[in-house]
Amino acid sequence: MRPADPAEVDALHRLIMASLEDDQxxxxxxxxxAGKSTIADHMVIASGRSTRQVASMANKLAEKIKAEFKRSVRIEGLQTADWVLIDANDVVVHLFRPEVRTFYNLERMWQFGDTVSSSLKPLPVPPAASTPEA
Known part of the structure; x- marks a missing residue:
C-alpha cells in the first residue's frame, strides 16, 4: 500500500465530515x-437517530467516496445498522444508533489525553462498583 498523501487524506476527511453534516x-x-495508530489518520464517530438513518448515511458516504476518490470502501454492519464501520483506509468512520454508541463508548477507548479533537467532551467517570463483603 502506498503512503497516504496528506492533502488527499485531508480532502477525504473534509468530504466525510460534510457528508455527515448534510445527512444530519x-x-x-x-x-x-496520525502518529498514534497505524489503522488510519482519523477516526470519525457519529450517531444516527435510527437504523434507517445510519444505513442511509453509510451508503451515501460510500457512494461519495467512490465518486470523488475513485476507491471503494469496506463496510461492516450494514445489515443491522446498529453500528456500521466504514473503512476508507486513511479515515475510519463509525456510525451508531445512540444506545449502541453509549454502550461501546469508543470515544473513551481512543482518547489520547489532550490530543483528542476539541469537539470531544470529557466523559464522566463511572462510580466504583461496590463489592460485597466476603
Missing amino acids: AEDVITIPL
Whole structure:
C-alpha cells in the first residue's frame, strides 16, 4: 500500500465530515490518529437517530467516496445498522444508533489525553462498583 498523501487524506476527511453534516448526523466527533495508530489518520464517530438513518448515511458516504476518490470502501454492519464501520483506509468512520454508541463508548477507548479533537467532551467517570463483603 502506498503512503497516504496528506492533502488527499485531508480532502477525504473534509468530504466525510460534510457528508455527515448534510445527512444530519448527531454528535459527530473526529479523533486524530496520525502518529498514534497505524489503522488510519482519523477516526470519525457519529450517531444516527435510527437504523434507517445510519444505513442511509453509510451508503451515501460510500457512494461519495467512490465518486470523488475513485476507491471503494469496506463496510461492516450494514445489515443491522446498529453500528456500521466504514473503512476508507486513511479515515475510519463509525456510525451508531445512540444506545449502541453509549454502550461501546469508543470515544473513551481512543482518547489520547489532550490530543483528542476539541469537539470531544470529557466523559464522566463511572462510580466504583461496590463489592460485597466476603
